[in-house]
Amino acid sequence: MxxxxxxxxxxxxxxxxxxxxxxxxxxxxxxxxxxxxxxxxxxxxxxxxxxxxxxxxxxxxxxxxxxxxxxxxxxxxxxxxxxxxxxxxxxxxxxxxxxxxxxxxxxxxxxxxxxxxxxxxxxxxxxxxxxxxxxxxxxxxxxxxxxxxxxxxxxxxxxxRLHPDPRLPLTAQRARDYLHAHAHQDIGLEELAAACSTDRYRLTRAFKAAYGTAPHAYLIQLRLAQARQWLAQGQTPADVASRLGFADQSHLGRWFRRAYRLTPADYRRRCTKLPD
Missing domain, CATH: 2.60.120.10 (Jelly Rolls)
Known part of the structure; x- marks a missing residue:
């Protein structure tokens, strides 16, 4: 099957x-x-x-x-x-x-x-x-x-509700907050590390220890979660890709399929009943 x-x-x-x-x-x-x-x-x-x-x-x-x-x-x-x-x-x-x-x-x-x-x-x-x-x-x-x-x-x-959470490295939590606030931007590791007052290597280690994934992978997931919301509201894949900082619609589509096994257009159609 x-x-x-x-x-x-x-x-x-x-x-x-x-x-x-x-x-x-x-x-x-x-x-x-x-x-x-x-x-x-x-x-x-x-x-x-x-x-x-x-x-x-x-x-x-x-x-x-x-x-x-x-x-x-x-x-x-x-x-x-x-x-x-x-x-x-x-x-x-x-x-x-x-x-x-x-x-x-x-x-x-x-x-x-x-x-x-x-x-x-x-x-x-x-x-x-x-x-x-x-x-x-x-x-x-x-x-x-x-x-x-x-x-x-x-x-x-x-x-x-704990913020910051004493169980997690403060550097990682600051990086997470920064990613949430700038999810649509083309963020570099140096920029992210500077915002957390550390270097890129310590930042990556702390982030992986706290959240089980690297900062770049977390950023992709942030964008995909927002993409699901906007697609379910009827926005087109092209508009969603542009608003979230993906290079183009196909770039969004590749990541979306890997995570959800659906294309953005198919997901939008199933949620809204709108044609592709």
Whole structure:
């Protein structure tokens, strides 16, 4: 069976629903600015995340926080199939604060574990996926989403908002903030290092230790995350490439395909139903 991707987006919440099948190499290391919750349906889904190699088998739920670097690979010949939801973190936090009677002040929701064999969570995830993906009645979609949130609460932990984070090198955090503020610009390592009052070699080592990837790769992921948002809003790939500082549309397309296995035009069409 060849690789395929079926993607839809719920207009009311912005939640993306993706069902996909991959054989062999699925996608390069990348991260999302969404919260990912999905279920492996068939095969073995192997991926590296949080510096650990995971293998998700049928019925297991995988949960990734925004910014968590991960890849994808099928270690067996039949490949793997999964159904997954991309949850907007602002929507999730707002909804969770309605579910929890008491939420710690200045706290963010996170996942204690990347993989879970909880059958209640797996069932709730699949029901929410189908309700959103198949564009059921609004009351059905809302009920399924509420059930998913209730199931997720058993796997959440709240962590304090820390900036800067004392667990990470200050140099790396300064570099990350600079990349976020200048993501559309043609940034050089010397410029980035100067903004952090260090040299390029110390900067790169600190950044890799903190975020698991080099500054240039992080910058590409920043641009791709923004590209997804703008494409989903209906902007053309050419305009998105220009606004984000890619050399041209094909340059954006090469990076986009490596991360998401879709072309920017195809992703835009699936989210907006607009023609290419």
């Amino acid at each position: 060849s690789n395929w991707i079926d993607l839809n987006q719920d207009a009311a919440t912005g939640i993306e629903s993706v069902r996909a099948h991959f054989v062999g190499h699925a996608y390069d290391p990348h991260w999302h600015d969404s919260v990912l919750v999905g279920v492996t349906e068939q095969g073995v889904q192997q991926f590296n995340c949080r510096r650990v190699r995971h293998q998700s088998t049928p019925g297991q739920v995988f949960m990734l926080e925004p910014g968590e670097l991960h890849d994808g690979h099928a270690p067996t010949a039949e490949g793997f199939t999964y159904s997954m939801l991309y949850l907007d973190p602002h929507w999730l936090e707002r909804e969770l604060r309605a579910v929890f009677e008491q939420v710690p002040a200045q706290a963010l929701p996170g996942f204690a574990d990347t993989l879970s064999g909880d059958p209640v969570l797996a069932g709730a995830t699949l029901r929410a996926f189908h309700a959103l993906h198949d564009q059921e009645l609004r009351i059905v979609r809302q009920t399924a989403s509420d059930d998913l949130l209730a199931a997720l609460t058993r796997h959440l932990h709240w962590r304090k």
